[in-house]
Amino acid sequence: MTERLIKDSDIAIQISDLNLWYGTSHALKDISIDIPRNKVTSLIGPSGCGKSTFIRCLNRMNDLIRSCRIEGEVLVDGENIYDDNVDVVELRKRVGMVFQKPNPFPMSIGDNISYGPRIHGEKNKKRLESITEEALKSAALWDEVSDRLNKSALDLSGGQQQRLCIARTLAVKPEIILFDEPCSALDPISTAKIEELIMDLKNEYTIVIVTHNMQQAARISDYTAYFLLGELVEYGDTEQIFENPQEKSTEDYITGRFG
Numbered sequence: 338m339t340e341r342l343i344k345d346s347d348i349a350i351q352i353s354d355l356n357l358w359y360g361t362s363h364a365l366k367d368i369s370i371d372i373p374r375n376k377v378t379s380l381i382g383p384s385g386c387g388k389s390t391f392i393r394c395l396n397r398m399n400d401l402i403r404s405c406r407i408e409g410e411v412l413v414d415g416e417n418i419y420d421d422n423v424d425v426v427e428l429r430k431r432v433g434m435v436f437q438k439p440n441p442f443p444m445s446i447g448d449n450i451s452y453g454p455r456i457h458g459e460k461n462k463k464r465l466e467s468i469t470e471e472a473l474k475s476a477a478l479w480d481e482v483s484d485r486l487n488k489s490a491l492d493l494s495g496g497q498q499q500r501l502c503i504a505r506t507l508a509v510k511p512e513i514i515l516f517d518e519p520c521s522a523l524d525p526i527s528t529a530k531i532e533e534l535i536m537d538l539k540n541e542y543t544i545v546i547v548t549h550n551m552q553q554a555a556r557i558s559d560y561t562a563y564f565l566l567g568e569l570v571e572y573g574d575t576e577q578i579f580e581n582p583q584e585k586s587t588e589d590y591i592t593g594r595f596g
């Protein structure tokens with residue numbers, strides 16, 4: 338289903354007629370969807386429906402999969418990210434990603450954050466320190482780690498590691514942050530902290546999140562997209578999707594009748 342519910346000037350990512358195959362398996366079918374700027378958009382749907390595949394298209398993470406073939410357009414700020422001349426490293430700086438399992442680098446907390454800015458050319462020690470502090474503050478982790486920036490990131494709790502990964506993403510100043518089930522490995526308290534953080538971050542960033550947790554989608558997102566078998570079944574305002582779904586299969590899914 339194609340629905341243009343976002344005003345042109347508010348669109349951060351415009352996806353048109355996106356199709357994706359893994360070998361001969363057609364995993365995403367004719368997806369057209371506009372993702373709004375400075376909002377949280379959730380992608381929901383039963384296991385295997387293509388949510389992760391879709392979110393990975395938004396910063397070309399699927400390029401790393403050899404059997405994968407993509408057709409269609411993904412415009413970020415009007416530029417097709419699948420054009421031949423696109424610098425993928427630069428794209429992934431603009432469109433950051435946080436994964437399901439926290440994946441800090443095996444290095445100190447401080448170095449985890451300054452690593453990205455350093456590889457993108459920042460060498461000034463003072464500036465790196467202030468970028469690190471700012472990113473950790475934005476990720477609501479500074480107070481917990483400011484006295485141990487030189488200690489290994491691997492000694493942090495799972496929830497702290499995930500906030501560290503968010504800080505690491507923020508440190509390279511993205512425009513868009515993709516979250517692929519960021520809370521699925523976390524306890525309820527850490528989950529609540531990440532949800533609060535995501536809601537704060539939308540003031541400055543465009544957020545897209547894959548979640549299995551429908552309460553989470555309802556709590557934190559402005560817009561929700563429901564996928565089934567590689568198709569976008571329904572997309573709309575989160576309240577409308579949860580309270581007044583237009584499609585029977587959306588209703589069946591959100592009321593727990595299947596999936």
Ligand SMILES: Nc1ncnc2c1ncn2[C@@H]1O[C@H](COP(=O)(O)OP(=O)(O)OP(=O)(O)O)[C@@H](O)[C@H]1O
Nearest residue numbers: 359364382383384385386387388389390391402404
């Ligand atoms: N690297 C891959 N190679 C081949 N097929 C893949 C690959 N990754 C995913 N698929 C297939 O593509 C389809 C969509 O998978 P995807 O992981 O995107 O779904 P999902 O909705 O994110 O599922 P889940 O909620 O279980 O994570 C599935 O049939 C899956 O088996």
